[in-house]
Amino acid sequence: MSRFLRSSWVGICLLAAGLLMMGFGIYRGEMAVVLEKAINICMECIGIG
8 A cells, every 4th residue: 555655646746846847837938939839830831831
């Protein structure tokens, strides 16, 4: 049982760290930069841009 709890806590800690990093990136405005780059790549693949 303790082995399960340890592995569960590691997963929870990694999830929390990931969510914190995502929140910090959104706070800094990185989401808009990534979205703009994704739109440009898609437009180049389709041939519109």
